[in-house]
Amino acid sequence: MRKIPRWLARAPIPVFRLGIGGLLTKRLVMIEHRGRTSGLIREVVLETIKIDGDDVYVISGYGWSSQWLRNVKADPRVRMWSGWGRGVGALATILPRAEGLAVLDDYRTRHPGTVRALATGLEIEGFTVDGPLPEDITERMPLVRIRPRR
Template sequence: MTRLADLRFRAATTVQRRLANPLMRRLPLHAVLETTGRTSGLPRRTPVGGRRVGDSFWLVSEFGERSQYVRNIRVDPRVRVRIRGRWYEGTAHLLPDDDPVARLRSLPRLNSAAVRVIGTQLLTVRVDLADRGRR
């Protein structure tokens, strides 16, 4: 990774952790991905920009394998996703062969633009949702 990419990663993750994520997690209609911490075993909630298509929820990670939630998914792919205020259980799949730039075109515009600008290693993630949501 280049020095510029590393600097972008550090700056973006600092802003996300300290400012954006705590605020976005509180917005009831914003999508949130809940993974299990790979070391702690505790639930970890990350606001994400994605879209439900049928029985799947699609998103693109801006930092790919460096994203904490991607690292958590590698250890335990069982996740929950909050979509429009409702929680759904599911199984996450990392899709390195998918075209993340093309995928972003089908996801919410504002988030997709931010991911393209900030991101250094885009990675598509698909969550296959269980039949029933729960609160």
């Protein structure tokens, strides 16, 4: 699996910190989470794969090797920046397999070009536009719902 260069992945963080994340479209969100061993605040910018009301869905393209995913599993309390303005408190929930498959199937129907690019660019086996998704794809690429806390 190929990795996006760290400098490129972190480049949008200052934009969100300034409250002008709306310049980056609604397809990107920034998540502030707590390191599971260090306890330090960490930030990651992720692509949304679905927005349903206030809920935002993201995927861990690098699976369980992603530190942000392991951190939100340990402590699901996060802060989310989406669009313009400041971050809001939210809760990150790792989706069960069936729900994750449904979200992923919907995403590949709505964004076939993006799916092809991601599958090729990140070398994600079985993530295709056509045919059934592999049963283990949500274990390899877990999906997370981020829901703002009221």
